[in-house]
Amino acid sequence: MVALCSLMVVVGRNPVASIVFLIFSLVGVAGIFALLGADFLAAVQVIVYAGAIMVLFLFVVMMLRLEREKREAMRLTLPDRVALGLTVAGFGFVAWKIVAGAKAGFETAAPAAATEVAGNTQLVGMKLFTTYLWPFELASVLILLALVAAVMIARGDGKPATRPVEVDDGSR
Amino acid sequence: MVPVEHLFALAMFVFVCGLTGVLFRRNLIMVMMGLELMLNAVNIAFVAASRHVGGVDGQVMAFFVITVAACEAAVGLAMIIAIYRRYGTVDTEYLRVLRG
Numbered sequence: 001m002v003a004l005c006s007l008m009v010v011v012g013r014n015p016v017a018s019i020v021f022l023i024f025s026l027v028g029v030a031g032i033f034a035l036l037g038a039d040f041l042a043a044v045q046v047i048v049y050a051g052a053i054m055v056l057f058l059f060v061v062m063m064l065r066l067e068r069e070k071r072e073a074m075r076l077t078l079p080d081r082v083a084l085g086l087t088v089a090g091f092g093f094v095a096w097k098i099v100a101g102a103k104a105g106f107e108t109a110a111p112a113a114a115t116e117v118a119g120n121t122q123l124v125g126m127k128l129f130t131t132y133l134w135p136f137e138l139a140s141v142l143i144l145l146a147l148v149a150a151v152m153i154a155r156g157d158g159k160p161a162t163r164p165v166e167v168d169d170g171s172r
Numbered sequence: 173m174v175p176v177e178h179l180f181a182l183a184m185f186v187f188v189c190g191l192t193g194v195l196f197r198r199n200l201i202m203v204m205m206g207l208e209l210m211l212n213a214v215n216i217a218f219v220a221a222s223r224h225v226g227g228v229d230g231q232v233m234a235f236f237v238i239t240v241a242a243c244e245a246a247v248g249l250a251m252i253i254a255i256y257r258r259y260g261t262v263d264t265e266y267l268r269v270l271r272g
Contacts, residue, residue: 018202018205019205022205022208022209025186025209025212026208026212029212029215029216032179032182032216032219033215033219036179036219036220036223037223038219038222038223038231038234040231040235041215041219041231041234041235041238044235044238045215045238048238048242049208049212049238049241052242053208053241053242053245056245056246056249057201057204057205057245057249060201060249060252060253061201063253064201064252064253064256064262084192084195084196087188087191087192087195088188088192091184091187091188091191092184092188094184120228120231123228124228124231124232124235127228127229127232128232128235131232132232132236135236139236139239139240142239142240142243143239143242143243145243146242146243146244146246146247147246149247149250150246150247150249150250151250153247153250153251153253153254154249154250154253154254
C-alpha cells in the first residue's frame, strides 16, 4: 500500500487525472494513519483532504479552461534536469542518513509506549483541549480568516483585466 | 508493525514528489497539489515520530498541519481564480508581471 500510493502520486500528468491520483494518495496516507493507530487523524484526513480540499481542486480545474495546459506534460530543460537530479540526490542522501541513524539510534529509545488501540480519539481530544487549547482557538480564527479572505479574493471587483480574459460568459 | 525508518523514507519520497511538482510544473494548480503533497509528507513523518515516541503530540501537530493546509488551499485556489480572471491563464510561463 505504501509503495502503491507513492507511485500513484508521481504518475499524474494532466490535471484531472493527477487530482484523482492525489485523492488515492491521500486516502493511502489516511490508511497509513489508521495503521499507525491514529484513528482520529485518519478520519480527519479523509474528511478534510479527500473530501473538502479535493472537491475544491476539482471545482477550480473545472472552472478554468485548461485544455491548453493539459496537453503539455512536464517539459524539462537541461538545467531543470540537473536541478531535479541534484534535489533527488540530496534528499536521497538525507533519507539514507536518517534511516542509518534510525537503525543505529532508535533501538535504544523506548519502544512505543502504551498508546493503546482503543482510546486514541479521546487522547487526542484531551490533548487538544488542555495542552493545545490556544493553538486550537488560533486555528479556528485562522479558518474563519481564510474563509473571508478566499471569498474576498475570488469575488474580484470590477477592475478591468490587463490582458483581456478569454472566457466569454455571454451574460455581460 | 511498520518500522519507523520506512515511514520516514516514504515521507521523504512523497516530499520529493511534491517538491518536484512545485518546482517544475508550470500549471499553478499542479503547484498547489505539490504543496499539498509536501504537507502530507510532513504529516506522515509527524505521526510516525509520535507513534515511535509514544504520545499523541505529533498527531495533534499533524491535525494543525491539516488545518493550515485547508486554509492554504482555500486562499490559494481563490488567488488562482483571481489570477485566471485577470490574465486569462494559470501558466507560470506567462505570468511575468513582477519581472516586467
